[in-house]
Amino acid sequence: MRTGKGEHGKPYPLTEDDRDDSAYRENGFNILVSNNIALERSLPDIRHPNCKHKVYLEKLPNTSIIIPFHNEGWTSLLRTIYSIINRTPDILIAEIILVDDFSDREHLKEKLEEYMARFTKVRIVRTKKREGLIRTRLLGASMAKGEVLTFLDSHCEVNVNWLPPLLNQIALNHKTIVCPMIDVIDHNHFGYEAQAGDAMRGAFDWEMYYKRIPIPPELQRSDPSDPFESPVMAGGLFAVDREWFWELGGYDPGLEIWGGEQYEISFKVWMCGGGMFDVPCSRVGHIYRKYVPYKVPSGTSLARNLKRVAETWMDEFAEYVYQRRPEYRHLSTGDISAQKELRKHLKCKDFKWFMAAVAWDVPKYYPPVEPPPAAWGEIRNVAANLCVDSKHGATGTELRLDICVKDGSERTWSHEQGSVLQAADCYFGCC
Template sequence: MYRYIRVVLILFGISFTALFIQHHVELSEFRSEQKSKDVYYPTNSRDRGLQTTRQEFQEYFINVRLSDDIPVNRDIPDSRPDSCETPVPSQLTVSVIITFYREWPSILLRTIYSVAYMTQNLQQIILVDDDNDETVYGQVLNLIRKTFRDVVKVVSLRRRFGLIGARLEGVKHATGNVICFLDSHMEVNINWSIPLLNIIDENPNAVAMSQLDDINPSTFKYTFSKTYRTRYGFDWRLRFFETEFRKEQLKHGDLVLPHVGSALSLFGHRNSLGKTNVVCLDLCTDASRMNVWLCGGKLVHVACSRIGHITRSQPYLQNNRLDIEMHNYKRVADVWMDKFASYVDDNYPGMKSISVGGLSKQWRQRRRCKPFSWFLDNIWPELFRYKDHSSSTGSIMNTNGGRLCLDNQGHLFSSPLRITVKPCSNDTNTQLFGLTTDGRLRTNLQCMFVKKEVFDLVPYIQNCYEQPRDTFKFTKNGEIIHTSTGYCLTIHSYNIGFEMCRKDNHQKWSLLMIQI
């Protein structure tokens, strides 16, 4: 009996290996056939010239006519750091899921060509048509089916699902070991997939991401920096943004991230994907990917995997954008953020009255996911818990009569920026400051420090982990004193700095509670 089972397993293994080899031989034959630099011209496009009209640019936010004249399988420069070595071969296969809605046809084709040519261990490309107009996209979809034969599977949805919903529909058709999501306006670079698969080989619960290069939407110039590393984060609005890694983090080859934007490639092992309940359109927050960290995984930024991305505004906007955003943020906050959901509520006054249905935390409990406080302590400590770690919080207004408040200018980067004053606005993201229990003066993401410029002592903000650990005191008389110098924060018109204390109104400040 044992011998019989072993023979069956061996035969099954041989059959599976044969199918695997046959599939990749077909891919190799397909790639060898596509040698010319093909150009896709929509009907009558050659009569238009290359200058995109203002109306076309306002509708699609790209130079559509120039795109039509550029080869859809053009060469792009190798943007990998010089230190990248030949990646270690992987046995994992990848299903690439690309969803599109109102994407310009030649942009979409360039994405498909790029992925088909440049992806190693490619199992399939799943192209999800999110209820596009068939009279507009029927021609290009037929061309894709004909040109790419068994490489691309087109999934046409009969109603609009939105970005996340369409991606989940694509997952239903995936047969690869690993799933990757890409935007429909990207061009992948050389050897981009194997470094990501190597991360999954090491940790099946990891989510691996590429470094994005920039493709100009007007000129289609491909620009990059081999040394710059983008870090992604989010604030209490759950809005994602780009910032820099801290210096000590850059000592590591592949870097961990608190958050990732939707354009990036996301590799996840199929066995690690839980049942997902998502009800959102393209405005669904990517901050929900904090659940990767909370439930035993990690987000890894891989330097040797590079992808070009057209950065542009959305070519379509919903009239009820804010309502959709708040609905999605409410779901994320209620399920994952524990008591810190109130910080999100503070930024959206209308959110408290929103009902998102009977959300269950059972999935989180079954996976024994960590509390959100762990995420703030270990992954994203830059985000200020102003309700917990401060002795006083609010807008800091000078009492000289001009109603001017300290303002961080909405600065999100880790690099230094000079603090200014602006008319008080009751905005938590630009004018909320908190004096921490250990004497630091903080914004949502940075700390204040004092920098000497010639003869002046000037207040700046910077990442709290990369600047002098300056502390301050807020006196009963309204003075803000820099502890190490004993000087007071002083205002002259719209300029501020630290000067010798002299007890006048230019040095008196009051803390205003921000009205939520």
């Protein structure tokens, strides 16, 4: 029944003045539009129709909702809080923890404390120096008392009945990480809509960029509103049993500021006895910034984080990353012995298992290595001491298996892209 600009997630009608770069400078999204739409605006219910008829467990665990922020806009932060309070059963919220990562804007100090006093379940925790996203989340998690930890960003709007589907999945199996469908709130006009392609699996390429790929037929449910397995998460929005999170070691504290943490927690949960699911009936809108508006502390290296994750969890598959990112080879990861020990303690499976059992469809989209333009060598069955040779030892004749000999008469085989296997003479080991 609500009317007004931005209601029902409709785009705000922008004028040329509204698009001035100054509106984006402090937040990476148009704060003027945010300031001119209601803090408690209505959103469209874009869930699958089956979601409206789902029944969840009568007793669900409660949750601590942890929201880290650094110099967040006033109205975008408040809209996040209002959407949670208005669209979540109160009995399921143990607390909402706002973790301020050393913000220096005045509206986030005493003014924020006074405003949040009206919400009995909201408390503010502040870091003493710039810690970054990873350690800020860890700080919030360390102070949480809810049975489940739910992590959100500070510029989100949760949609109707978003939380019960997440908690239900964890109640069924506490060793489960669950993620909502992440909808898009446009950084220009704040229009709300589903991501392109909507429900898709989280994946990665060998340069360690997050990707989304189609759900393969083997994993598609008869009811498309049911949760489905996902190899990796987008990173910002998820829920996890609090005890299981700490049993997994939380985030690796050696990761700096941000980046790579979504791979670390994703690989870890799968390889160490848990699972991860995307939940179509839980939808949360998120503002994807036009650009990052704040400075990252000097010396911070996303590449270092990614290499640390690769060295800790990816085993021999780390080589695929280094082939794509050769500059990573010589980076220091810091001491990862504690992470290796954690893997051993939890009796985690290896990354080969992860690729075969969980992320088996990823190489279809992102092959690990490009085939070489040419290859050559001896073709030998070591156990039987048999080598591939050409009949009568002549190029272009039929192939056969014969006893490998070392008298200089073996043949080597070469293959050029787009051509057939060719035999070439090899004398005295010089080919």
